[in-house]
Amino acid sequence: MAKHDIVPDDVPTDGLAERVRDGLRAVEDPDLGSDVLESGLVTDVSVDERVVRIGADLTGLDDPTAEDVTEALRRRALSTPGVERATIEGETPDAGADDAIDGPAGVDTVIAVASAKGGVGKTTVSTQLARALAADPDRDVGIFDADLYGPNVPELLDLEGPVSANAAGDAEPIDAGDLTAMSVGLIANDEPLAWRGAMAHEAVSELFEDTAWGDLDTLVVDLPPGTGDIVLTALQSLPIDGAVLVSTPHPTSVGDTSRSATLFEENGVPLLGTVVNMRGFTCDCGREHDLFPDTDVEAALDQPVLCDLPFDERVRDFGDDVPPEALELADAVRERLAAVGDLSVPDHALDLRGLPKPIRHEQATAEFRATEPGETFYLLNDHDPSPLAAELVGAVGREGPPGDAFEEYAVRRRAPDEWVLAVTR
Numbered sequence: 001m002a003k004h005d006i007v008p009d010d011v012p013t014d015g016l017a018e019r020v021r022d023g024l025r026a027v028e029d030p031d032l033g034s035d036v037l038e039s040g041l042v043t044d045v046s047v048d049e050r051v052v053r054i055g056a057d058l059t060g061l062d063d064p065t066a067e068d069v070t071e072a073l074r075r076r077a078l079s080t081p082g083v084e085r086a087t088i089e090g091e092t093p094d095a096g097a098d099d100a101i102d103g104p105a106g107v108d109t110v111i112a113v114a115s116a117k118g119g120v121g122k123t124t125v126s127t128q129l130a131r132a133l134a135a136d137p138d139r140d141v142g143i144f145d146a147d148l149y150g151p152n153v154p155e156l157l158d159l160e161g162p163v164s165a166n167a168a169g170d171a172e173p174i175d176a177g178d179l180t181a182m183s184v185g186l187i188a189n190d191e192p193l194a195w196r197g198a199m200a201h202e203a204v205s206e207l208f209e210d211t212a213w214g215d216l217d218t219l220v221v222d223l224p225p226g227t228g229d230i231v232l233t234a235l236q237s238l239p240i241d242g243a244v245l246v247s248t249p250h251p252t253s254v255g256d257t258s259r260s261a262t263l264f265e266e267n268g269v270p271l272l273g274t275v276v277n278m279r280g281f282t283c284d285c286g287r288e289h290d291l292f293p294d295t296d297v298e299a300a301l302d303q304p305v306l307c308d309l310p311f312d313e314r315v316r317d318f319g320d321d322v323p324p325e326a327l328e329l330a331d332a333v334r335e336r337l338a339a340v341g342d343l344s345v346p347d348h349a350l351d352l353r354g355l356p357k358p359i360r361h362e363q364a365t366a367e368f369r370a371t372e373p374g375e376t377f378y379l380l381n382d383h384d385p386s387p388l389a390a391e392l393v394g395a396v397g398r399e400g401p402p403g404d405a406f407e408e409y410a411v412r413r414r415a416p417d418e419w420v421l422a423v424t425r
């Protein structure tokens, strides 16, 4: 952020926003010719401790013009006596919203359950996890079966269609005891599923979006297996807060799971950990057998093992009692969610969404430089800010004395088009 050359301490901050607004009237809207306030290009001016934030609707302008206007607004704001810093924020309504779905309004947390391969127990784990989370009488929990090629949740929970629509035309989830459930299987009428590509993606995201989930604390999503396009588009379009991976302890399964982990990480979905399914069994004589005692899943995947599930009838029993291992899994998931949890974003976070790309870098660098040592710099973006973060940390880190450099930063995807970066200097 550019600093005002002279900041007389005695310039009062009372009425500063109004004085900045007056100054901005000298900037012309390049499309309409009138001043930027009259034309509505500037949508908001606020001041906090001599830091001015200007909301601007730059959506109709090409990048070079938007850059010029942004620069003119910033210069004008900084030339107002008493202003120390000035930041421009773009309008965000359509920023990056192409395929992204905003979370269902009443759903607090979405947990995805995924596996690298079919048949490793993903549906069993997601269904038992949902039941275990719902065992808390104070929590409302739903399950969304997005596994197009094996939508088995209805079978496990003994559910049948038809699915009815509410007055708004949204699909009503089916009551499944302590849970509510929706499955692509409930709308497919037992027809062979031969969905491909865009059609499959649309089926998953549309059903997710068009389901009347109501108020839920947690929604568990059983994703299709693999790392192909359908999983990719599902994890890019659904508002997932954290993912649980399911693997068997077989070294090949663990190797494949590490590729799934990479896919999730690359898409900014926090990994909560792995469930190692069919870890071992207890024989009739009572002895426990670990099928792959040498496999250190935690080390191989570099993420926590949430629980080891035995190969046992109990795990695949969806009767009245939730298996104790599933209750432990639910505890571990809640704990991990709290640990990786949402980065809460303060009001003063720099919101880069809606700004042309060249301006984003410039503004982020300026604000980051102005962050005091010990303070945390927060930034909102409509796509993964990791490359920008690495650039900031590298460039500004090198400016300080040796040993002062910092490399740690946290990136979270709060929604498909809302990413948060936090760096503490």
Ligand SMILES: Nc1ncnc2c1ncn2[C@@H]1O[C@H](COP(=O)(O)OP(=O)(O)OP(=O)(O)O)[C@@H](O)[C@H]1O
Pocket (backbone or CB within 6 Å): 115, 117, 118, 119, 120, 121, 122, 123, 124, 125, 147, 150, 152, 225, 277, 278, 309, 310, 311, 312, 313, 315, 316
């Ligand atoms: N821990 C376990 N102990 C005993 N049986 C299990 C266990 N986990 C899963 N199973 C059984 O293994 C089979 C496959 O499980 P499941 O359907 O959950 O896998 P999946 O990964 O969802 O498969 P897909 O998505 O390919 O259909 C099912 O018959 C299930 O009952």
